[in-house]
Amino acid sequence: MKPKNETVRRQIIDAATDLIIETGIAGTSTVKVAKRINGAQSNIYSYFKSKEALIAGVFDYHQKLITATLAPALEDATSPKALITSVASALFEFATTHPTSIQIIAAFRAQPSLRHQLPAIDENDVFTKLFGLFRRYQQDGLIKPIPAEFLAEATFSIIVDYCNAKLAGEAYTSALDETTVAQLIADLVLLRA
Amino acid sequence: MKPKNETVRRQIIDAATDLIIETGIAGTSTVKVAKRINGAQSNIYSYFKSKEALIAGVFDYHQKLITATLAPALEDATSPKALITSVASALFEFATTHPTSIQIIAAFRAQPSLRHQLPAIDENDVFTKLFGLFRRYQQDGLIKPIPAEFLAEATFSIIVDYCNAKLAGEAYTSALDETTVAQLIADLVLLRA
CATH class of the missing domain: 1.10.357 (Tetracycline Repressor; domain 2)
Incomplete structure (x- = not known):
């Protein structure tokens, strides 16, 4: 599952960053990040294989x-x-x-x-x-x-x-x-x- | 709206404390606190008149x-x-x-x-x-x-x-x-x- 597109990866990081600031680490999820970038949750998973990986990535x-x-x-x-x-x-x-x-x-x-x-x-x-x-x-x-x-x-x-x-x-x-x-x-x- | 019962007030503070630790300040609400203590949201409001007052109280x-x-x-x-x-x-x-x-x-x-x-x-x-x-x-x-x-x-x-x-x-x-x-x-x- 190699990242395919650096722009999308950055969009995910940016959206997760905003969510962590607004709602805390516990309040951030791959579903919410997907919603925020108008993407599918499955798309997030091709960049970060779990919420834990996403949080660590941020x-x-x-x-x-x-x-x-x-x-x-x-x-x-x-x-x-x-x-x-x-x-x-x-x-x-x-x-x-x-x-x-x-x-x-x-x-x-x-x-x-x-x-x-x-x-x-x-x-x-x-x-x-x-x-x-x-x-x-x-x-x-x-x-x-x-x-x-x-x-x-x-x-x-x-x-x-x-x-x-x-x-x-x-x-x-x-x-x-x-x-x-x-x-x-x-x-x-x-x-x- | 004077606090009527110190035990209930402490239950509210304790539940809000746990919620803040689990989900952050942004993730905490009077609805969630009420749910956690099996009480009505209106009951929380007789102790804390807003989410802001509850957070400040914690x-x-x-x-x-x-x-x-x-x-x-x-x-x-x-x-x-x-x-x-x-x-x-x-x-x-x-x-x-x-x-x-x-x-x-x-x-x-x-x-x-x-x-x-x-x-x-x-x-x-x-x-x-x-x-x-x-x-x-x-x-x-x-x-x-x-x-x-x-x-x-x-x-x-x-x-x-x-x-x-x-x-x-x-x-x-x-x-x-x-x-x-x-x-x-x-x-x-x-x-x-």
């Missing part, structure tokens, strides 16, 4: 977008601080240009029971590279000796918290800029000099 | 549970570090004993568009007290001069990340204990000595 699509944004940020890194600064600034940029992707990824992260259905993080080249950089800096005593995966999780959460608070129009965000948030993340990740 | 219920757990942690605080340690340990305890409440609160936080429907944080005595403590320590130069609300958001997110990673059985959590996570939060919140 996550994978948005994760690929975010890692494509992160990839160049990893190239610039000449120090742990430069790495944190460029990762944070890439994530802020991504959150502004792709608010939907941030909401989808956050929705998946909020449901630990779904994680086993999703692509493993170490299958992703960009995360593998990021964690490798973290471990190298840890060996050099520059980054805290804490699992790189958790430092990455916490970094992502702090950025999402900031972007959500701005989106929600929280008054306090006017007293908080991206540079300050990036410095908070640096304090979290880097060993004190 | 959030309020779980937020009261979490703030009741936090309240004694604020009493113990003799220093900013002691405050962070006791808040973190209260939240870890709460996440273990009330995983459902954590999931509900996280689901609401992931949807910035809902925030204006929810009770404002400064209407809550415990948060008012926590933010007051943060501001006092900020005046003393012990806590970073960053909006207390954001420091609290980030603290909550890091704890939820850790609890979710454990719930999901992420291998790296075996190399990460609650004390280390609490220390990360202290590094985030406290000014470097």
